[in-house]
Amino acid sequence: MPKYIIERDIPGASNFTPDQLKEMSKTACGVIQKMGTQIQWLHSYVTADKVYSIYIAPNKELIQEHARQVGFPANSINLVSSIIDPITAE
Numbered sequence: 001m002p003k004y005i006i007e008r009d010i011p012g013a014s015n016f017t018p019d020q021l022k023e024m025s026k027t028a029c030g031v032i033q034k035m036g037t038q039i040q041w042l043h044s045y046v047t048a049d050k051v052y053s054i055y056i057a058p059n060k061e062l063i064q065e066h067a068r069q070v071g072f073p074a075n076s077i078n079l080v081s082s083i084i085d086p087i088t089a090e
Helices: 018-035 060-070
Strands: 003-009 040-046 050-056 076-079
Touching: 003 060, 018 040, 018 060, 060 076
Parallel strands: none
Antiparallel strands: 003 050, 003 076, 040 050
16 A cells, blocks of 8 residues: 655644644544544654654545544645665665
8 A cells, every 4th residue: 555754834843742742643543543444644753843744545635634634734745656774775
């Protein structure tokens, strides 16, 4: 199944408290449970004013619908074409 990187503009994201991050996570997981098994959230990286999320889904439209339902922006949704890491160099 395709993997996507979602860029979310969320000003001040790095200042969110652990409780705020927990609530965001609960919200995202709750919507995924309602949507079914075709979409899976792997993890997210929180930076100063953005959150980068890694999702597995059959298409961008499902990710856009998830973003709409949770109320978090999906400013950019990019299909991952390859994954490289230090082992790739071997």
